[in-house]
Amino acid sequence: MTSTTPTTTTIVTGRAATRATRRHAGGSRHGEQLIGWAFLAPFLLAFALFLAWPILHGLYLSFTDQSLTGSGGGFVGLANYVDALADPVMWGSLGNTVWFTLLSTVPLVVVALLMAVLVDRGLPGQWLWRLSFFMPYLLASTVISQIWVWIFNPQIGAANNVLKAFGLEPIAWLQDPKTNMIAIVIATVWWTVGFNFLLYLAALQNIPQQQYEAASLDGAGGWRQFTAITLPQLGPATTLIGLLQILASLKLFDQAYQMLGGLSSDTTRSIVQYIYETGFVGYRFGYSAALSYVFFAIIIILGVVQALITRRRKDAR
């Protein structure tokens, strides 16, 4: 089939011919060129239009004073970045984002680990555990926000009923700037811990069973086996889950925005929310694009750290 393709002569080059020594045999090399690009074309088109171009265009916009209405658009050099670095709201939202990441990552890793280790013991009711821990992850941010706004209702919410049962003073959870971030963290842990739980469960199932058998022959009890085998074996998974969680937490927007009913609070505004507000409420596209790039830079630095760590792991293996 490939040899009968009419346009075979167009793309042959010496380089391609020498390179074409892949493990598969058969088929003419030049035909392969065209077929390769044909398979790739649809993805590449979408990639170019909806990822590559926006990245480049966003970078360009960040050097302009473009607004939504089309007014402005002149080149302003680094002015947006200079403004961003001097913008207290930018630093405030960056601080909130980091604070949220710190508060949420620890329970999201530790609770997930606890759940996975307990479920992995093979106790009866497997589907029930999986359903209860993972189900919230499947819910839309809108749904979980509605549920938690109801629970955190200061007058009649369940959260304050619990506090009352313990003889504590009720709290205006989401309305009080001192507690609104805590409330968002609680809702987030409930919502997304199931994903990490399943990652840990997968990692646990990769631990060779013989290690446990050998340990119990040596007389090691359950707890000893946990600290000597399970925890060390989960090391790489924990690093990875932790990093993935940090990257996910830094993107905070949906639930924080919706739990406060779309209002902005100086104690919960995340960097993504600030990007949204400058772009789609303030209509300052240029400045918003610059903020996006500040955020992007942070993500890239963390991505590089993650790549370095996983590479070291692979080399060590």
Add this chain to the structure above:
Amino acid sequence: MTTATRTLVVPGAARARTRRPIGRRLTVLTVLAFAVLLILAIGWLLPFLWAVATAFKTETDAASGDAGWIGASGPTVQAFSAILSQGNVYLWAWNSLWTATAVTVITVTISALAAYAFSRLDFRGRKWLFVVIIAAIVVPPQVLIIPLFYEMLAMGLVDTHWGLILPQVVAPAMVFILKRFFDAIPVELEDAARVDGASRFRVFWSIVLPLSRPILASVAIFVFIGAWNNFLWPFLVINDTGLMTLPVGLQTVISAYGVQYAQVMAQAVLAALPLIIVFLIFQKQIVKGVATSGFGGQ
């Protein structure tokens, strides 16, 4: 059996049994594990069950602050019928279903084709192109909202479903996951067919794809859930109430309802239902899918 029950009556003997466990059964640790697990499961189910309970109350009962599971006037489906009598919920559910399906079909199709090209076909620039696409995994979609919105404006796609769908179909991570899977399929399977004169596409379609069904299902389910629940982009690109997806539509209604808690909870429960059903049906693939997509970058 009878001897076992009889020995259990003797306190000392019972203790001796638990101390010398058969396998893992009934150690102190197991009982403790079970108790902690139960507490966690209850803690995780309660918020949702509370929402369900509220949805079956009358508005007066819901707003009374009475912490009971069933309202004073007894359970009622008033809140559900009030929600369902408004046409928008059906419309939003349909919009969600069709846009999420479109995103899933397009994403899986173009990702599988690209992954096959990277896995099996030789063409110039294969290596560096793959590196570029893999590097794009780190790009958070939130960073692109401004230029993407600008682009949709220019293309006239703001406030259209295509404007909502198209920017969601680029998933470099899925290309990576699928390529890794294709790499593991023995080439000999394809070579035999190719010797018989089958084209690349034919080999891809009738040999590679059927072998990849489990991974395709995992990828598809994940793309679907992501698209169904996506909030930020649909929220930005759609203004027309009739074109909204379920998450965005419901969000606009919270403020409109004010303090009608039972109705808000009935909505939340209705919106959650489809995905709970999806989970119960595809539990295995979802659990596997988390492992493959979550560790995709590894």
